[in-house]
Amino acid sequence: MNNKSKCTCANFVPVQCKAYCCGPVPINKDIYFKNKHKCFREVKNELWISSDMILPDTQQQYCTFLGPDDRCLIYNDRPDLCKKFGKSDSPLLQCPFMDKHGKKRTAQERELVGVEFEQALNAARLQSKLDGVNSFF
Ligand code: SF4
Ligand code: SF4
DSSP: OOBTTTOGGGGTOTTTOOOTTOSOOOEEHHHHHHHGGGOOSOOSEEEEEETTEEEEEOSSSSOTTBOTTSBBTTGGGOOHHHHHTTTSSOGGGOOSSBOTTSOBOOHHHHHHHHHHHHHHHHHHHHHHHHHTOSOOO
16 A cells, blocks of 8 residues: 555656545554554544454544555555555555556556445445444455
């Protein structure tokens, strides 16, 4: 996930990228409390999504650990979900700018990534509702 010094796509699309990959993510409780002092964005709610996972809810677009320069403040401790971003086939984990092989996406491909993300998110929300759980993670 986002660490621009390691994000090769940011080499050719630095202006377009708004750190899309760094929305609020669920994190193991021990890792969260170990790093809580590094929270950069205020956590409005600590949502327990299972007995050992917390979603630090900033009520904004970004993860609490995304620093002022768009770098991850807990890079070595970042969740697996962050590590998988841009490298998986899941429509929920696609970088809009670069495919998993490191190839720059066209404008059309970027648009498709957005459409497929929304579709997958809606499907996951529906499934979550049907299952009676409060999270799709
Ligand atoms: S933990 Fe780090 S890499 Fe993961 S979403 Fe937050 S800022 Fe991004
Ligand atoms: S969204 Fe893509 S371009 Fe932007 S920081 Fe994340 S991986 Fe890099």
